[in-house]
Amino acid sequence: MVVCFLSRKHSVNWSSVPDEDVTDSSSEKDKLTLEEIINIKLVESGERENLMELVRDRLVESGWKDEMRVACREHVKKKGRKDVTVDELIRVITPKGRASVPDAVKQELLNRIQNFIGSSAP
Template sequence: MDSEKRLLRSVIDERLVKSGEKDKLKEYLRLRLIESGWRDNLKMQCKEIIRSKDPSSITIDELISEMLPKARASVPDNIRVEMFTRIRKHLQESDG
């Protein structure tokens, strides 16, 4: 099942890239996350992590590996739904 999901994601990604819709979706997502305060919240969390450790010893890779799961999990549900709706709508419209 996992390989089926990867294949489906790959096909969807390819269609979005070819149509130019992926860049539009990325920009829309960026703006919505900024509007929601998500980005500012992540900045604050990053600063807290850096303060709690030795700032001279933490690497960007360590910070990313610690923050990535938190960042993904903290995307507001309404924005997730909007993105899935936009993707679904685009795919339906491009099919016919």
């Protein structure tokens, strides 16, 4: 997924984002990637939560959530209820879940993020 969680630890204004090079005097840990800057802006504006809600709704509408529930139940049934941990279930189901997210959901999320970036640029 394009969006990852970052805390509000760093507050960044688009105008403060360097065009290309960051001066040599700043340390590596002080440099923010474009992805981090976008994520910070999404969190600060409240748009990240809107996007998360959109994805949840679309995954339910597409039947993806039901498919993942069935996959989890099948894995638990196969291994036995007492022999499956939550960590194992997450490890087994996550790759299947990520691979089966409908392309339309991914595209809609990407379009919304691109629109957000376009409307937030200085």
